[in-house]
Amino acid sequence: MSFDPKSASYLDSIEVVEVQRGPEPGGVGGAYRAFGETLRGLKTTMARLIEGPLTIQYPEEKTPVYPRFRGRHKLHKFEDTGLEKCVGCSLCAAACPADCIRVVAAENIPGDRVSAGERYAAVYEINLSRCIFCGYCEIACPFDAITMGHDYEMADYDRADLIFTKEMLLAEAIERTPLKSEEE
Amino acid sequence: MLPFAETGFAEATWIMIVKSIVIFAVIFGVLPILTVVERKLIGRFQHRYGPNRVGPFGLLQPLADVGKLISKESFRPANAISTLFILGPLLPVISGVLALAIIPWGDVQDGVGLYGIDVPIGILYFFAVGSIAFYGLLLGGWSSGSKYSLLGAMRSAAQLISYEVSMGLALLGAIMMAGSLSLVDIVHAQGEVWYIVPQIVGFGIFMLAGFAETNRTPFDMPEADAELVQGFMTEYGGMRFGSFLLVEYMEILVVSGIAAAIFLGGWMGPGPSFLDPIWMLTKMIGLVLVFIWVRATLPRLRYDQLMSLGWKVLLPLATLNVLVTAVLVVVT
16 A cells, blocks of 8 residues: 555554654753653663662572473483483484484393393493584483483583593483472 | 951871871772772662672772783883873872862861861862863873874863863852852851752752763763773773773762762761761762762763753853852842
8 A cells, every 4th residue: 555644644544653752952842851861861770770680690590491401411220220221222323413422332241231121332422512402312212211401511621521421421410500490 | 358268277297197198098998999889880770780709799899900900011002102191190190189188078176177278269279170180181192192092182172171161150159159269168158058959050060060070971072982992091001091090080089079068068967076077978979879870871972962061051051050149149
């Protein structure tokens, strides 16, 4: 629909809202506006002062993460038998778009079982310097052996230290990240 | 005719020395705290904490800042004029310290006047000394041999002429009501009512001009960190830069002190007379907080806006204020 800004019908339509303007700069009206707006600004800043800071003092205070937050991986064991859930199928490594998981499987020896399945992961390494935390490994795993945890503080001085071995992934993670409660 | 000031009053030399040491100790004790308070308050005005890592509540922050500044190299650009470049930060420090002398902290008690010196021409002295500070900015900016510094110096010169006149006229009303230029006499004259009530216009103009005098927002064009990279301070580093910063806070204290003495009844307040300096300090700090509050609120004005504000609004208002005060003083 084309419109002519000067036509009366356009100006009368309810869609046109007149912009509210203060007094023009200069003169008494302008001085009044400048003064009034200055006071309004002072009121605004004072209100911010009274509200208090919103900063989260990061290393001491942390924002709670959501339960589905994808942090550092964890490997799991069966709670009753203590056997590893991972059977070394390498599906996670296949699903990984960053190609950061390395699994070398080995046969379980009957008297000394490591995992519940036929085979187990002799080597399970995640190179966290390459991981993009997409969570595909978690989805690919048929036994829920690998899940994403909540830890995101993984900075290190050495790239080699970012390659997490099976022992590190199996170990009980130090809970450094608060979790959001249901209400939050 | 009223005597301009008590000139027969003299003090022993050692009292003068002790007084100046005490004034120095107090002011230079307050200054660093002021820098933290400003940063913390500005933070709170913006929903932040401000510095809170160094020491309890971040109170040791100025110590860390000064330590850092001292350890920096005192760099000088190759095309700077060395003597003037060094003189640049020194002049404002000297003028700031000189201006501290006339701030009245209390009346004469037990034969000791609680002020540095009661100059009979008090306010003229303040203006004379305050203008010297601008030579520091001008010379420092000009001798740096840098575009930004030169622009900053030029701006401070332009700023100086546009507010100094109205600043003087703003105080004239209070001077006429008190009939004296001495700050001590002016405070005495406010026994009945503080001059902020009859001279509210003068107070407003003086504070506005004070923002310009101390190069504070909204009139911080000479430093203008956004477009001029600190203006006249661009080429300064280390403690020379630090002394420019120090002077800024000292000038805020001095302007607040003058405003408190002339408009807010100086040392007057309830309680015994030994509380007088505390009252004076409280009023000064109160005004300093206003400075900080305004800094947190207002953006920097444009260069020509300050000119037109100074010449077209403040000057006529101040003149009118003086005229009305003069008529009223004669009539009553």
